[in-house]
Amino acid sequence: MDEHASDDRSTGRRRGPSKGDLREQAILRTASTLLANKPPERITIDDLVAGAGISRPSFYFYFAGKQAVFEALLEPVADGFVEVAEAWLTDPIGRDELRQSLARVAALWQRHGPLLRVMLREDAGGALLECRERLLGRLAGNATARIERDRESGIAPDGPPAEALAALLVRLLTASLTDAIGPSGTEPVPDELLDTLTTVIGRTIYGRTPTEVHGGAPAAEAAGRTAT
Numbered sequence: 001m002d003e004h005a006s007d008d009r010s011t012g013r014r015r016g017p018s019k020g021d022l023r024e025q026a027i028l029r030t031a032s033t034l035l036a037n038k039p040p041e042r043i044t045i046d047d048l049v050a051g052a053g054i055s056r057p058s059f060y061f062y063f064a065g066k067q068a069v070f071e072a073l074l075e076p077v078a079d080g081f082v083e084v085a086e087a088w089l090t091d092p093i094g095r096d097e098l099r100q101s102l103a104r105v106a107a108l109w110q111r112h113g114p115l116l117r118v119m120l121r122e123d124a125g126g127a128l129l130e131c132r133e134r135l136l137g138r139l140a141g142n143a144t145a146r147i148e149r150d151r152e153s154g155i156a157p158d159g160p161p162a163e164a165l166a167a168l169l170v171r172l173l174t175a176s177l178t179d180a181i182g183p184s185g186t187e188p189v190p191d192e193l194l195d196t197l198t199t200v201i202g203r204t205i206y207g208r209t210p211t212e213v214h215g216g217a218p219a220a221e222a223a224g225r226t227a228t
Helices: 019-035 045-052 056-062 066-090 095-111 113-120 126-152 162-180 191-206 219-224
Strands: none
Touching: 019 045, 019 056, 019 066, 019 113, 045 056, 045 066, 066 095, 066 113, 066 126, 095 113, 095 162, 095 191, 113 126, 113 162, 126 162, 126 191, 162 191
């Protein structure tokens, strides 16, 4: 049985990736490259096998099918996206920080655009659908906690249920970024879109763009302001 990289007790040196590891990585690299140039429904097992330089039986030793390959690619990407977005959702921020956080999210979205478009397809099913719902659910959960916390502290005014508002904003963000990167999944996200998202998210949660919500003016005074 193949072993992952481990210590070689006879030499004290760390072994490199096993042959199995390298084959699996080759399949994933091939899938990622293909997704940048063709839609997922046109990618075949033969494409993956040829690109990875392995046989069909070898492919099925590592993956049940191409959807399993897409899922394996998506998991670390989704985790990275959530990690970047969590800074936006949990840190004390004003308008500039919100804008910067959205820019980091957009950069990650563009970098993995072809793959994320696969996950967000309307007809995504099975493991891909589960991965999408897990990602959106984590983002919405953190956004809900953020809205509730800011309402309790007086920074944000009362409004619609925080859970519903958070889910709406997450859908808006992901849909906007997906549209921006285009059918290829590689188009740059316009600065104007990030400016608009900053304003929309800020005003939706706080009733205004959160220019200095967490600094300068007292929270109670800040909570009483409205956009004009």
